[in-house]
Amino acid sequence: MDRLMEKVKVLKNPTVMGLDPKLEYIPFSIRKKNIELYGNTFKAAAESILEFNRKLIDAVSDIIPAIKLQLAYYEMYGTEGLKAFEKTVRYGHEKGLLVIADGKRNDIGSTSEAYSSAYLGETLLEDNVTKPVYDADALTVNGYLGIDGIKPMIDDCMKYRKGIFVLVKTSNPSSVQLQDMVVQDGRRVYEVMADLVSEWGKDTVGKYGYSPVGAVVGATWPQELKKLRARMPHTCFLVPGYGAQGGSAEDVAGAFDNNGFGAIINASRSLMCAHKLQRWNGKFSEEEFDIACREEALHMRSELQKICNF
Amino acid sequence: MDRLMEKVKVLKNPTVMGLDPKLEYIPFSIRKKNIELYGNTFKAAAESILEFNRKLIDAVSDIIPAIKLQLAYYEMYGTEGLKAFEKTVRYGHEKGLLVIADGKRNDIGSTSEAYSSAYLGETLLEDNVTKPVYDADALTVNGYLGIDGIKPMIDDCMKYRKGIFVLVKTSNPSSVQLQDMVVQDGRRVYEVMADLVSEWGKDTVGKYGYSPVGAVVGATWPQELKKLRARMPHTCFLVPGYGAQGGSAEDVAGAFDNNGFGAIINASRSLMCAHKLQRWNGKFSEEEFDIACREEALHMRSELQKICNF
Structure with missing residues (x-):
């Protein structure tokens, strides 16, 4: 939590971007490209998710401290989805973000160790x-x-x-x-x-x-x-x-x-799909999801800064 | 539950074999072979687990209705581990077993769908x-x-x-x-x-x-x-x-x-590591884990049959 609070302090921002990428959130152009490459497969879905995630991370990595990946949305594409999860974690780290795995895991002691x-x-x-x-x-x-x-x-x-x-x-x-x-x-x-x-x-x-x-x-x-x-x-x-x-x-x-x-x-959704928000009044196209995400993240930061007295 | 109870009825056995395979449970000969093939990697561990699981399934698939795979023991080897999970599920089905994924998953509605x-x-x-x-x-x-x-x-x-x-x-x-x-x-x-x-x-x-x-x-x-x-x-x-x-x-x-x-x-452990049980008095070597598992499963079946009046 020290590492996390340190980043919140430096960036004056307690925002976490949730990366719970449903396919329908991802621009059709990205999905189409991957279907052409890999067919209508889990692999294509996972590649689309990874590209979507990377662009979202690029859009906000200098202004937010952390991302949260909802494991269910990766597990639903099997091992291909989990590769996208793994690569997103790594990419987040490369961009200086802390990464929260949202898995809500639980079990008895020996299994919890695993x-x-x-x-x-x-x-x-x-x-x-x-x-x-x-x-x-x-x-x-x-x-x-x-x-x-x-x-x-x-x-x-x-x-x-x-x-x-x-x-x-x-x-x-x-x-x-x-x-x-x-x-x-x-x-x-x-x-x-x-x-x-x-x-x-x-x-x-x-x-x-x-x-x-x-x-x-x-x-x-x-x-x-x-x-x-x-x-x-x-x-x-x-x-x-x-x-x-x-x-x-x-x-x-x-x-x-x-x-x-x-x-x-x-x-999660309000950042991943910021371009659809009424607030932005159709200003952003589907392709500009990352630009919209940054705008929305800046807006969210300013809202939270008022509350936090940063 | 009808499918499950039907199998319990036919086999007169309510046993589920838990496949929570820790590496230390697996005979050294299997692990050694996979390390020689794949190095000291998650892939080698996953291949050893899969071989271990298959032999255990072969040993009992005609006498038990179901297996339960503890996901944590697969997730701990990353996507390689999950491939072993996936292949074990499939192998269990091929052998006529019902398969329970023990993941203790939980989340809000939309995520639970995933x-x-x-x-x-x-x-x-x-x-x-x-x-x-x-x-x-x-x-x-x-x-x-x-x-x-x-x-x-x-x-x-x-x-x-x-x-x-x-x-x-x-x-x-x-x-x-x-x-x-x-x-x-x-x-x-x-x-x-x-x-x-x-x-x-x-x-x-x-x-x-x-x-x-x-x-x-x-x-x-x-x-x-x-x-x-x-x-x-x-x-x-x-x-x-x-x-x-x-x-x-x-x-x-x-x-x-x-x-x-x-x-x-x-x-789980009492079947996977049956050869180590006091009951069998050193009768089985490490390599005979599957034979021991069957003996123990037969013993467990007979204990449970007394209780269930099958």
Whole structure:
């Protein structure tokens, strides 16, 4: 989280660009070229995604600190999709961005170690040789199984200077079904999870005041966000749901500490498909998605800067 | 679940073999051969895993109904590992086995659709062409986000005759941290989840009395297993934790209905590494892991048959 807060500070921007590339978001010219090269295949889709991602990264890498890749949108094209994921992570790193793998992984301890090797740490081969696999900077995690499945990831966070973001209160409407149930001591389930996450990170607080064990809290719950900020003073928030899902800069205001740190705000569709936004009034063609993305990212930065007092 | 129960009935066996292949489980001769061919690489590891898996499948495909592949153990070798996953799924199908992808995936609705395309349904390419990706028969799922993320998977279950197993009470010790919290109406969190899972499946019950929306309940909680069987009469259980994690046939007895249906019991390490078990008293060499696996699977079948009254 120190590495992340450092970048937020330098760029005066807590924006994360979500790269959740549906094929329909990608200009037809790119898709057409790859279909001509590779046929109507997963390979063609993956190549289109990679080109789309690279252009988006080029458009904003000097103004935003991080990108977040939603693994589902790569896994849906099989191993070809995962190659595009891998190459996007690497390209993001080359351009100086931090990369969050949004996989919401979870399992019992021994299996969680394997996920941690895949996304945060390194995989053991023969003769004690270890190699990084996807080598993201952070991974999103589901904490339903408790500390057993989190501990191996925290160990890798400390060893490799990585981070995790544990789901606390998710942005979707049905998050209330389980997460808002009230337990006997009066806390809601997401508050129980919040307290666990806070506890799991308490011994590893860095120089910006945040531990590598972060939390996911949706922009669609502004009140909860504010209360959780107070409840979890050492936990950095990854806040999805800004933009297309309905969250505004005001909605996420409560996520930040008094210095404007402690939260990063993810926008996916509103950046990837900025050219379609009413705000830009048809100014950008489909081919100019990257230029539109930069304009929208600058707009988002200015909105968030007002909130963060940067 | 009809397809699954049908196979359980024919084979008189509710065993699932978990293929969570750590490199150290694989005979050195296989690993050595692949290192000579491919170097000390992810490719060599993936090829060793695939060979190991195929031999294990060959050893038991006529006596067990299904295999479960823990995705983490494939993802940790990157795209090479996922190729081994893909090929193992296909090989399992060729040998007549049902295949469960153990990925514990979860996300908001639109993203959950993408996971469902990857593991259960088909992915949309250009010109309305759709293609299956990994094409497993079932996927394990984490329900922390509520119905939004489950619905797209249920839709694919109905369309493609697939199933999901939602985490209810997991086998690991720290599952108590969140799952055993008591909510205001007296239910534990895992019982709240159990009731949600039951509700999500209630309109899709098949001819064996079970819906495609199953539940994961660990063998390490025999009392809870029994109570959940009564609580969720239309929910089929996937029960991990048998064997190496400590669960016995007696421990899982409560998972079955009166006809011996309604549950499948997963054993991973005790089958993959059966040759190391005390029970077999050094009878099998490392190279005979597959023969040992069959012996152990026959033993497990006979233990479970007593319980199920098959």
